[in-house]
Amino acid sequence: MNQAEIKEIKKVLLLGSGALKIGEAGEFDYSGSQALKALKEEGIETILINPNIATVQTSEGVADKIYFLPVTPYFVERVIQKENPDGILLAFGGQTALNCGVQLYQAGTLEKYNVQVLGTPVQAIMDTEDRELFVRKLDEIDVKTIKSEAVNSIEDAAKAAAELGYPVIIRAAYALGGLGSGFCDNEEELRVKAEKALSFSPQILVEKSLKGWKEIEYEVVRDRYDNCITVCNMENFDPLGIHTGESIVVAPSQTLTNSEYHKLRELAIRIIRHIGIVGKCNVQYAFDPKWEAYRVIEVNARLSRSSALASKATGYPLAFVAAKLGLGYGLFDLKNSVTKETSAFFEPALDYIVCKIPRWDLGKFQGVDRELGSSMKSVGEVMAIGRTFEEAIQKGLRMIGQGMHGFVENKDLVIPDIDKALHEPTDKRIFVISKAMRAGYTVDQIHDLTKIDCWFLQKLMNIVRTAQELENYDAARLEADKDTGRELMRRAKIQGFSDFQIARALWKEKMEDCHMHWVRQYRKSLGIVPVVKQIDTLAAEYPAQTNYLYLTYSGIANDVKYLGDKKSIVVLGSGAYRIGSSVEFDWCGVQALNTIRKEGYRSVMINYNPETVSTDYDMCDRLYFDELTFERVMDIIELENPHGVILSTGGQIPNNLATRLDEQHVHILGTTAQSIDNAEDRHKFSSMLDSLGIDQPRWRELTSLSDIYDFVKEVGYPVLVRPSYVLSGAAMNVCSNNTELEQFLQLAANVSKKHPVVVSEFIQHAKEIEMDAVARNGEVLIYAISEHIEFAGVHSGDATIQFPPQKLYVETMRRIKKVAGQIAQALNISGPFNIQFLAKNNDIKVIECNLRASRSFPFVSKVLKINFIELATKVMMGLPVEKPGKNEFDLDYVGIKASQFSFSRLQKADPVLGVDMASTGEVGCIGLDSSEAVLKAMLSVGYQIPQKNILLSTGSAKQKADMLEAAQLLHEKGYNLFATGGTHQFLTDNGIPAVKVYWPSESDREPQALEMLHNKQIDLVVNIPKNLTQKELDNGYKIRRAAIDFNIPLITNARLASAFIQAFCSLNIDDIQIKSWDEYR
């Protein structure tokens, strides 16, 4: 493209990445938002397609027009038809957007509508995506890739291995499950293994084994004038073999010499030039730890998780710059956005180390494979900044929020076989290393088992040594010997120990909370306090007015000055994305920051999630990229001395700090800590409801099995059991009979006086209703009532939510409103809150109440077009607000929020929904009626309208009956129905023809359901477990899992299945209206 062409770009379409899923998460909200900002700055009209309603990029004012539609070629083409954009950006919406863009290009759609692809040409994208093209392309410039050679004989295998260099790995081609594969260190071994492999398959693949190699990544930028920079490199703590999304990662690299670093840098630049990228890409290398040998693993020609991390790690806004380069700018035209004076053509110099740690939630899944490997399973990540590796990793291990206090001084893990656990890494690997060090393993031994570079292990060993030293002391001795105390405290703090860890090392099992305060007081009396440092991209070489900050103990002075004018407000962020808390709280945090700024206060954010928009330093006046622990938040509050602190927009993490911050007289804005505690404490909340005469499901906190049985006698099965002290991963479960109850309690907790369990009655076939609202001094200012499509029993985070409700009695709504009003008043709520209800007929019961923003705040705010958080923030700031004159009864359209699951990434996990949340993301779509909105939403989370064959097993009699109407519809629409035994009988009895298929347990009968799935003869599977008993779950597991593994849409809930079937039977895809958000009025 030339400059003249670029100048004609007036309207640009940007593709988002849709719902958050494993491997494609919040980082694309950040990159898309940055790109949209870059376009806006140029006066370009922006169109965004992204059904992810909880994102910041789909907020008012970010893009000019927003379509909550699936990012698929069909819908993108229809938007292009309507909007007629000049250009399209494909690199900012992850693999989803990239794949969609490539398909549009290949189909000639972009050419047809004369839409120019901005930035990297599509051919370059295809060169990086297609393995064969990629290898060939890099061969052209003598860059080595990982190749496998296919051979048919032992001799050829030996020849190939000699060429590749030992060790090699051989695999039998076409064999599933790694049958016949193995490592060979020399020709002798190869001959033995090749023979065996050839017995499985006529062809074997010989590949260079890179086991134990380092994994290094470079972020590279190129403009159309061929100027290149590498913004950052990163080194994986875990060796090759563990997906980079599953690995702890540091930036910059720590174990590379100058010559190694620059050799890889030079190659990265050679690659980006040859492929012809305009914008950015990342290059991943395998790097031999024993010699300067390398292989290129892959090149991503788009913004990625790594680029979000690199942007946050360096302060270099990769997405923003990539968007500008796509418009034709040269890097020399752009300024460094931190210094605002120096050029954007430069490579950031870091004077700190960052450490990224993944966050897993594998405990939430039944049967999931916990071993880490080449596919990604983590659902989020954190980034910790420090001036020593020890400091960064200990911060990071606290940030992941799984009850750990750092690398040491955690609750003891039970690891039966440390060798095995080191050798076969799981999500607990780092803590296994800690345990091994305590057990006397040397760095070399651990290195041999893990292949983690000794440098990292040596540093971890430093932490263990300091812990041991602290453990040899007690408080009295430290008081007496202040010189030793000062030295030891300082070293511990420089190595990232928290006050809690130090207290636990000193008091051991006798430690109590007050000891943590003792440590704090003691070290402060010795002058050991953290300092605040800036991230300025140039390691202090040039003055920078940057507001991007972190705290460290390796320093003597703060980089920033504190005014102490009480004109700042601190907002606590939501931490790592995880199941149950993700981009929706980022949206809430960003809205709070925006409001604070607009109202003339300085906004301060504390958060540490590199995937978010709230950790973009442009979003606030000061960003502390640091921990959300009590200790760190207090450190920051003591420095900032703010007007107040907002806890209610960051989910549960900030909420949990309320009482402790209040004890330190921190000014919490909005609802008081006392009220938060009254809502969070089950007993207090329950008795409050009783005194208000508000109904709730019966529950009891119990300490013995016999008490539990007595309670069950009273309420009947099923019951919901929540252990208060969770040992295994499982947080809660539904038990339907005595056996299950006993089994679960044995697994999950030892019931005792010290560890009671909460048992509540589990009401079936009830509607679940949510109320999101904002109150001021106990008076509700605005509310949104929404209903779940599924009956209660599906976690509210997994449920499909309809707003405004379409099938609620007016009487139910009225009662809900009244009860919410009573609760708001009783707790004197000022700010956002959420209440969950059960409704049967017109009886309502309160399940839960959170005095904070909830997951559905962005959804209801955007559907109703009233920003709940803006309103709530003003209330919390004590500013006058008017009660909005509009409510949900005024809407002429419907919003549907549907959940995105990532079961395909979680090998072996049972894709069934229960009381624990399993979804990793969500979408929100708007339609003129329920069916249209449901159809858009379901298509957005990856469902397709089935072609012809549908497999049904519809659970219990009641569920079968619920599904009858839908089955009838399918039949009328001409679908072929296949059904398992009971369902087949039921359909036949009701005059609906269906073909009977057999369960895997009836393996001698034909046709087999599983086989049909394998052969891709089924387009949709509806598989509904009768109940949540283990036996029933086992029965359908194979079918559900096969559906996931063969990428066949699966629904496991009768009411959702009915709604979806209803939608696609009553509407054709062409009936779906292409309307932007602002067209719904």
Add this chain to the structure above:
Amino acid sequence: MQTTKKASLILDDGSVFPGKSFGYEKPVAGEVVFNTAMMGYPESLTDPSYSGQILVTTYPLIGNYGVPRREEENGLSRFYESEKIHVEALVISDYSFEYSHWNADKSLADWLKEEKIVGIYDIDTRELTKRLREHGSMKGKIVFEEGEDIDFIDPNLTNLVAKVSCKEVIRYGNGSKKVVLVDCGVKHNIIRCLLKRDVTVIRVPWDYDFNTLEFDGLFISNGPGDPDMCGITVEHIRQAMKSGKPIFGICMGNQLLSKAGGARTYKLKYGHRSHNQPVRQVGTNKCFITSQNHGFAVDNSTLGNDWEPLFINMNDGTNEGIRHKSKPYFSAQFHPEAASGPTDTEFLFDEFVNML
């Protein structure tokens, strides 16, 4: 944890940065400068341009990969930039007492001790850097707890080039073209870069009258300190220009060539020492990331009529190279030979050799 002696860095503005020793223990003084590179400490420490200077690294974690073994190849050090450590002292934040690398021979601490070079850690190098940035490079000294004191020294008042230059003529390689290399404190990688291109290098002392030799091209190396100390070298360069043979200079070489062409140099407030300096080739859209280590610069406005700037620093607009408008003379203020640093501009050696 090792027991370490306390030592402090004292600046001549009176500020004191207390730290701990991990190297040799003796009081030292010099000019305190900072470098923002994130790797390459073995290369930096042996770069003769750091002669007389106390080097502060802004990157906090140092020593991670130890130091490579001493090995020679073609009379040149294989992994280092000269025969010895040239900095007066090294000041860092976090020292890695243990190291890990296949090519490491010993720890950084052992190497410093062997070469009797002071190293201190546990310093807030960011705060120190900010102070140097605000005041400009300062004189400084490192003194040990219970050790003797020492006076401040301004190394720029002495002829550092004379100190680090070779003492006699040394020949390297057997290439088809002969290049005289004026050694003002040359980094070995410059010689390696020339040797790779089929060149015989005749390395001569800074004040040697190379015009008596037979050669195809002249190269003027990098070096420490104030270019005004090298009047004699400038004279020799002027002499050589009469022959019209190609001339290429790097760093100090850029300054000396400029002076030979009539320009003036001046001291920068705190110099350029890093791996990430952006330069733009004047009149083009070509930009390069360069490795730099200099405290003095050429004043663009004093370039004679026959000369023009070749590269400009994109951050502060300072001169990054010059060229003669009609003759094959050019130079770069940055380090195309890298080591340590990015290798984007190594092509300048090709351009020079092609001129021969």
